[in-house]
Amino acid sequence: MIDIEKILPIWKVESGTMISMQGDKTIAYELDLPEFGTQSAQDFEAGHQAFVKAMRGFLPGTIFHKLDWFTKMGVQADSKRAAEGMLGAASEKHFAGRPYLDHRCYIFLTLQPSGRKLSSSAYSNILRKSIAPVELKDERLFQNFMAACGQFERILADSGLFSLSRLADDELAGTANKAGIIEQYCFLLNRGQQPVIRDIHIKDEIRVGDKHVELYTLADAEDLPALCGSRINFDKYSTDRTKYSIGFASPLGQFLDCDHIYNQFVFIGDTQHTIKQLEAKKLRLQSLSAYSRENAISRDACNDFLNEAIGQQRLPVKAHFNVLAWSDNPIDQAELKNKVGSAMAQMDAVCKQETDGAPQVWYAGMPGNEADFPMNDTFDTFAEQATCFFNLEGMSRSDGSGLRLGDRSYGRPVHIDLFNAPMKSGLITNRNLFVCGSSGAGKSLAMNHLLRSLYEEGTHCVTIDIGGSYKGLCDLVGGYYFTYTEDNPIQFNPFYIGADDVLDVEKKESLKTLLLALWKKDSDNYSRSEYVAISGAINLYYEHLAANPDVFPGFNSFYDFLLSEYMEVLQNGDVKEKDFDLGNFVYVLNPYYKGGEFDYLLNATENLDLLNERFIVFELDNIKSHEILFPVVTIIIMEMFISKMRKLKGKRKILAIDEAWVAIAKSGMAHFIKFLYKTIRKFNGIAALITQEVEDLISSPIIKETVINLSDTKILLDMRKFMNKFDKIQEVLGLSDKAKTMLLSLNKSNEPGKNYREIFVDQGGQSMHVYRNELCLEEYLAYTTEEKEKMKVTEYAARFGDIAGGIASLAAEIRLGKSVL
Known part of the structure; x- marks a missing residue:
């Protein structure tokens, strides 16, 4: 056993720079990548080109190390949200422990001092019993390096796809209560995990504590795919008309379902010196070509490389890529090679498990020690090709508040702020909402979920419905539910103040x-x-x-x-x-x-004070064709909502018109819909229109000219039933080809055993995401629109005194198998 202090390659951390024992200086960035599934083929190409341009400015001797860290974690229940009510507690319990793959990404840029001896598998500091620091001072070279790093950072940021934040001393070296990035790497600590020291074994295998670590490399040109690019097609989400794009290296990222680190190394050398060496190598191979066909083939390959480097002004580099995977479960450990091998096969690459040289590669992957990388484990390529192997996709981000949805890959709850943050950032210029999807796609469940979220935030919610989709939620929050029956006709009192x-x-x-x-x-x-x-x-x-x-x-x-x-x-x-x-x-x-x-x-x-009531539903199914009642009721509703708009200063309001807009428009209220969409923004309001009639999208001037044009937020659900009409729908909705590809991928490959529907959210035509709308059983019972299920909820509500108790009891019986829907 050797104390890690004796061979720890990092000498000190100062001024945001890690200084190694050999005098290498490394700075680090945390990189925010675009969310998985949000990029088109053009976006991937733009990200690829941004990295290529950024690396061209590096000084000779610079090492680029991109580290993507994926950790299997479980969702933690939020006690604050669990205390918000029966549905909040049920949803937190439903998602608690849900496994997902946490992702963080770092970039380390290392400047090697001039004259530093290159390392190899046989000459690595990990093979020594101790290391003494060698301080080399060349401030001018370091200043030039920092200028190049600043240029690198600016180019990536200007692409609009990435954001970087430089790590400070405490984030690099850690503190007494928080592990830094060096400590996290050495002991394989999860995000936010308290510092803990673990034994590290490297003799026969790499083992960190009870975690058995395997190393799989892409380090030999013979093992690489014949073709590479910035993206590949993802068949599970593609259709005959659209090709869904994922990153070329995404199979080694979000799709590799195990604890792992994906390391991407690029070594920038002196271009002229590299070309000179290759010219000499070509001449040697030329002289030996008569003795072996392999020499002739190698000569031709070397010649092609030189022609491309000079003719197309390529940047020759050395590269290495590896996956460091670990598990403390012997069963999972046996599957690691299968998982990694399958992922590399999707890239058309050959998986090689590194054994003898694994400790040297693991050691060189330590942040700040990139210059100790064994160069015999690299291959020659160009920056354009090396960048294809970069992981360019990150995990879904949560805004912390707003509508609770789930990320597409694992169903991890993410909260999406649809209105406040996008308005402040300028992503949208109004809060209006348009919701559309085919019958059975889940529109009513999604709108119930959105209205509940807004209500809990203090919004005044007014809904006009045909079909009784919001009765359960209205009863649950204690709102006013207006409907017409012979025994209990709809009643108002507009004269009451x-x-x-x-x-x-x-x-x-x-x-x-x-x-x-x-x-x-x-x-x-x-x-x-x-x-x-x-x-x-x-x-x-x-x-x-x-x-x-x-x-x-x-x-x-x-x-x-x-x-x-x-x-x-x-x-x-x-x-x-x-x-x-x-x-x-x-x-x-x-x-x-x-x-x-x-x-x-x-x-x-009764129910006179509508101004201060925060949840009101008008169910107009029984009077939608009545020539007298429907127009009068509609006018009363509209005037009541205008009163809320103008009098409730500073409070958020939403008017949701679900399937009733056609009847309203026919009743002479088309001008009101236009007025509402044009002016509600000034009163901190939201106008939402929900429809499933695709023909209306195509033919209605109200929707085409007013609703869609003035709805910066669109929530669209499964529309594959309208595949043959989709070109017209795309034109009317103003969807880009990227949006079309994402929309037509909905529900194509849902996770088995999970009951959810996917939704597509488009904001301002710029931010596009696909999320799961997964509900816990209690939420589903509150939102359901199936008549048989609604009747059962009503029965249990009567039996247990109120709807909350009825839903909780019915859900408990369903889970125990004592009742079925």
Whole structure:
């Protein structure tokens, strides 16, 4: 046994630089890569070219080391979210322990001092019993190196695909309570894990504590694929019309399901010196070609390499790639070679397990010790080809708050901020939302989930629905649910003013609009005198209420007021019938007065304070074809929401119109939808429209010209049923080819044993992601739209006193097998 202090190759860390015993200086960056599944073929090519350009500025003797660290972890339950209610606790319990592959990426740039002897498998510091520091000072060379690193950082950042942050001293060397990157590598510590010292064995195998480490390399040109590129097709998500792209090296990244580190080394030498050496090698092979066909083939290959280097101005480099995989489970360890070999086979490469030289390679992969890499384990190539083997995809990122969805690969919960952060960053310019998907794709489940998330954040949610999709959630949060039945018809009271409300201009205008709509079939066919007369009637009616506090505000008392006091006012004012025909007015409005056919509609005595109610659902299925009720109810809803918009200062509001927009548009409210989408942004609001009618997308001018153009956020679900119409849909929705490829990949290869639907989120045409919408059983029972399941939830809610208790009990019985849906 040798104390690690004696052969630790890092001498010291200062000013953000790791200095090795041999005088090598290394700086480190943490790199944020684009999220997995969000890049098109053009994006991969742009990322590839960015790395090639960035490496061209390196000084001779620079070593580039990219380290992608993948660790199997389990989801940790959030106690704060679990305390938010029954659904919050159930969802946290559902996802707790869910395995996923955590990813972090680092770049280490090393400057070797001039004259440093190159290492090999036979000449490595790990073979020595101790190392003494050799300090070499060449400040000017280091300054030039730092300038080149700054240029490298700027080129990658300017690509718009990557962001780098340089690691400081504590992040490199660690502190008493937090392990630095050097310590994490030596002892294979997970992200955020407390520092712990483990024995390291390298004699017959590499073993760190109880973790058995295997090393698989791509270090010989004969083992490399014949062709390489920035991307490859991923058949599981591709269709006949679209080819889904993943990174060329992604099989060794997110798709390699085990604890592993993917190391990518590129050694930048002196280009002219390299070419001179190759010219000499070509001449030697030429002289020996007569003795062996292999020499002739090698001569031709060397000649081709030189022609490409000089003719196309390539940057010749040496490269090495390896996968360092480990496991503390003997069963998993036996599978490591199969997993890594299969991953390399997807790249058309040959997997080689390194044994004798493994300790030297592992040792040289230690951050700050890249210059001790055994050069006999590298191969000659160009920067363009070496960069193809870089992993260019990272894990899905979570915003910390917002809608809870799941990443596509593992279902790890991620919270997506759809509105606040994108507005601040300029990604979107409005918060409007458009949701579309074929029947059964999961639109209602997704919207229920979104509305619940917004409600828990304090948003006022108003939903217009046809089909009863939001009854369970409305009951669960204690909201108002308006629907029409013969026994319990829908009722409102637009004349009622709540304790926190006032009779202002907005309230008066909404009442005028309503009364004119009730009187005139087309609200535009009224005269100025009629408008003034109705305005006067409203003002005098509220003065009458103030003087008579025992009179209950409502349409009945307003009608009585018209027939008594207001009639006298008109007579005393000598108002002509041609200017305002009160008799015709009260005759037309008589069906809404007590004893009339619709006397219930405007005289409600319950659920009056809609302004301050935060969750309201209007279910209009039974009246969507009613020529009188539907237009009136629609006007009341719209005016109520406008009141929320203007009066609830600083509060978020959303109006979600689910499948009801066609009927609303036919009822003369198309202008309201246009108005809403154009102005709601100024009032901190969200307009959301949900539809499954693809023909409407193509033919409706309202959707094409207003809703889609003014909805910067689009949530689209499975549309493969409309594959033959998709070109028109793509044109109407303004989707790029990248978005089309991602959208048509939905639900093509869902994880077996998991019940979820995938959704595509497009924000501003720039940020595009595919997520899982996976619900725990309790959430599904609250959101379900299946009639049989809704009836069962209602039955259990009645049995256990409330819907929350009913859902919890039903879910428990289902898990125990005592009940089935």
